[in-house]
Amino acid sequence: xxxxxxQTNAITKEFKNIKAVDHIDLKxxxxxxxxxxxxxxxxxTTLLRMLAGLAQPTEGNYTLFGLSGKKIAALRDRVGVxxxxxxxxxxMNAMQNMKVKAMALGLKEDDYIRELLSSVGLSSSDxxxxxxxxxxxxxxxxxxxxxxxxxxxxxxxxxxxxxxxxGIIEVRELLDKLSKxxxxxxxxxxxxxxxxxxxxxxxxxxxxxxxxxxxxxxELYEECRQFIEIKTEDIDSASTLxxxxxxxxxxxxxxxxxxxxxxxxxxxSVISELENNGVKVISVDTGRRSLxxxxxxxxxxxxxxxxxx
Amino acid sequence: MTxxxxxxxxxxxxxxxxxxxxxxxxxxxxxCLLTVLGVEPDKEPISSAYGxxxxxxxxxxxxxxxxxxxxxxxxxxxxxxxxxxxxxxxLSFSAVLFTMLMNLFCVVIFLILGIILFLLPxxxxxxxxxxxxxxxxxxxxxxxxxxxxxxxxxxxxxxKSRIWGTIFAYLCIIGVSFELLLSIEAAIxxxxxxxxxxFPISSSSIYQNFSALMPGFxxxxxxxxxxxxxxxxxxxxxxxxxxxxxAILALILIRRKDKK
Numbered sequence: 001x002x003x004x005x006x007q008t009n010a011i012t013k014e015f016k017n018i019k020a021v022d023h024i025d026l027k028x029x030x031x032x033x034x035x036x037x038x039x040x041x042x043x044x045t046t047l048l049r050m051l052a053g054l055a056q057p058t059e060g061n062y063t064l065f066g067l068s069g070k071k072i073a074a075l076r077d078r079v080g081v082x083x084x085x086x087x088x089x090x091x092m093n094a095m096q097n098m099k100v101k102a103m104a105l106g107l108k109e110d111d112y113i114r115e116l117l118s119s120v121g122l123s124s125s126d127x128x129x130x131x132x133x134x135x136x137x138x139x140x141x142x143x144x145x146x147x148x149x150x151x152x153x154x155x156x157x158x159x160x161x162x163x164x165x166x167g168i169i170e171v172r173e174l175l176d177k178l179s180k181x182x183x184x185x186x187x188x189x190x191x192x193x194x195x196x197x198x199x200x201x202x203x204x205x206x207x208x209x210x211x212x213x214x215x216x217x218x219e220l221y222e223e224c225r226q227f228i229e230i231k232t233e234d235i236d237s238a239s240t241l242x243x244x245x246x247x248x249x250x251x252x253x254x255x256x257x258x259x260x261x262x263x264x265x266x267x268x269s270v271i272s273e274l275e276n277n278g279v280k281v282i283s284v285d286t287g288r289r290s291l292x293x294x295x296x297x298x299x300x301x302x303x304x305x306x307x308x309x
Numbered sequence: 310m311t312x313x314x315x316x317x318x319x320x321x322x323x324x325x326x327x328x329x330x331x332x333x334x335x336x337x338x339x340x341c342l343l344t345v346l347g348v349e350p351d352k353e354p355i356s357s358a359y360g361x362x363x364x365x366x367x368x369x370x371x372x373x374x375x376x377x378x379x380x381x382x383x384x385x386x387x388x389x390x391x392x393x394x395x396x397x398x399x400l401s402f403s404a405v406l407f408t409m410l411m412n413l414f415c416v417v418i419f420l421i422l423g424i425i426l427f428l429l430p431x432x433x434x435x436x437x438x439x440x441x442x443x444x445x446x447x448x449x450x451x452x453x454x455x456x457x458x459x460x461x462x463x464x465x466x467x468x469k470s471r472i473w474g475t476i477f478a479y480l481c482i483i484g485v486s487f488e489l490l491l492s493i494e495a496a497i498x499x500x501x502x503x504x505x506x507x508f509p510i511s512s513s514s515i516y517q518n519f520s521a522l523m524p525g526f527x528x529x530x531x532x533x534x535x536x537x538x539x540x541x542x543x544x545x546x547x548x549x550x551x552x553x554x555x556a557i558l559a560l561i562l563i564r565r566k567d568k569k
Contacts, residue, residue, distance in 0.1 A: 053394030056568050073397035087387035092323055101391055104316035104400075145391055155393075 005030045005065060005153060005185050006051065012059035013046050013209075020046040022209035023060065028187060030152075033179050035200030036189040037295060043209035044189040045084060048157045051187070052081040064153070077105045077149035083157045086142025090131030094141050095124045098148065105149045113148070120144040120174055136167030143174060154178070156188040160195055168195060175199050193295040197221075205298050212302045224289045227259040228267055230274075231282040238279045245273055256282070313403035314410070317382060321411070326378035330371065337367045338422055346429070368419045372454060373478040375415070376461040379408040381471035401563045405462060405556075412458050416451050423447075445541045452548040457482055459555035466562040 006028040013021040021043045028034050038044045049055040064072050088097050098113045114124040120140040139159055160168045178184045190196045205213040232238045242250055249261040274281055321327050383389045392400050465474030
């Protein structure tokens with residue numbers, strides 16, 4: 001049996017000649033937290049809806065727990081879904097909403113439901129109708145509902161959307177706990193890379209329905225690590241000298257700027273070497289490329305490549 | 310499927326629509342009982358078939374709204390999206406089955422109430438009808454209610470809206486859209502090359518079907534129904550056929566929706 005819990009094979013969804021999802025090949029290992037990042041309309045929700053069996057692919061297919069086609073329906077209780085906002089009955093309280101789903105899956109234990117509610121920080125004795133809940137509470141209730149039936153896989157679409165900072169932290173901590181303590185595989189989508197970077201262990205960037213890049217958390221931090229930014233009037237000489245100093249990890253940003261990613265503790269000696277060789281340094285700064293900048297650079301590059309075709 | 314049905318029942322029992330329907334039913338029942346027990350002593354004696362009709366009239370009027378909630382409880386709030394893998398259609402089919410079961414339950418309840426009415430010593434009701442006549446009428450009631458349920462389901466699926474589905478169904482059922490239904494039916498028959506037909510689809514789902522069975526109801530002189538001036542077996546057979554066609558259409562629409 002292969003290690004992949006979920007595997008898509010050129011999965012595609014087309015709406016009236018527009019490819020919302022375009023031949024995506026995605027593989028999820030057991031126990032990993034996979035972050036799917038893309039701007040609004042990139043195809044994240046459509047992809048998740050297909051994987052949740054709420055929409056049918058127009059092309060391609062996917063396997064789940066080694067099963068494919070209609071056989072997957074037998075796995076209903078092994079997959080928890082939260083697509084965008086949770087579907088709740090506003091007139092019912094949290095316990096009643098949970099009971100509805102539990103009954104549909106053939107579960108009767110009230111204690112189990114209470115435990116789940118407690119695990120997301122909600123009280124089973126709260127008799128308020130959920131329409132009176134805050135957005136964060138509703139999202140947490142949605143996650144609790146997705147957890148009914150001890151799922152092995154969670155598909156969460158923008159679970160932190162619209163949450164305040166406290167709510168975001170609560171959801172993040174909850175997902176960490178689920179992943180580490182219960183070894184649940186999680187596929188989570190968001191348009192906020194910064195937030196997903198704290199939760200996911202692997203990432204996929206989706207743009208115009210295509211998966212344009214995949215990387216691990218380590219690779220992401222590597223890309224977004226600290227650097228020295230040097231501005232100079234003679235970029236060619238500066239880059240030659242830096243190479244001669246044995247620095248390989250640097251990048252020319254524009255006609256006057258370059259960034260060095262190694263030997264950050266030896267800024268002084270680098271600057272001295274440049275100036276001793278007649279290269280005038282205008283300014284020196286240290287910084288770190290943000291995750292968002294990295295994400296935007298990937299998407300922009302893809303947009304340019306697509307426009308050039 | 311059983312679990313989905315239990316879940317739907319739980320939702321319905323906690324819904325506003327259940328409370329409203331229940332409250333209106335209680336009010337209607339009390340009003341009917343008061344009438345029978347002699348609140349209007351000057352009124353002409355009426356038959357128990359009419360008493361039964363009073364009960365069913367309310368129920369048949371309320372069906373479009375009740376069905377819309379039985380069938381569409383999960384539609385507006387996207388609760389369906391909490392259940393993955395819709396392509397086995399179990400969740401959607403459970404809505405149809407739940408609607409039919411709820412209808413059967415309500416019909417039985419209303420018939421029991423009608424029988425209680427029949428058994429009560431009354432100041433105004435004179436019982437002239439034989440049990441067979443009442444039984445025949447009851448069968449037509451039940452068949453009509455199931456046909457109406459499917460009509461509402463089809464219209465909800467076609468309009469993709471619980472509210473519009475209910476409004477259209479209600480207009481059809483009370484007869485406002487009777488001509489429209491007749492013309493659609495005629496167009497289908499003409500398109501199919503049928504020159505003549507004794508299969509009035511539309512009349513299976515409106516009051517007229519029942520009214521036509523009751524002579525006293527037409528001239529308002531004779532309330533007593535001793536005999537039904539119609540071929541009840543024929544009507545029932547047509548209703549069964551209509552139900553079968555409507556059920557197939559409803560299931561096709563649901564399967565198409567789930568496959569999107």
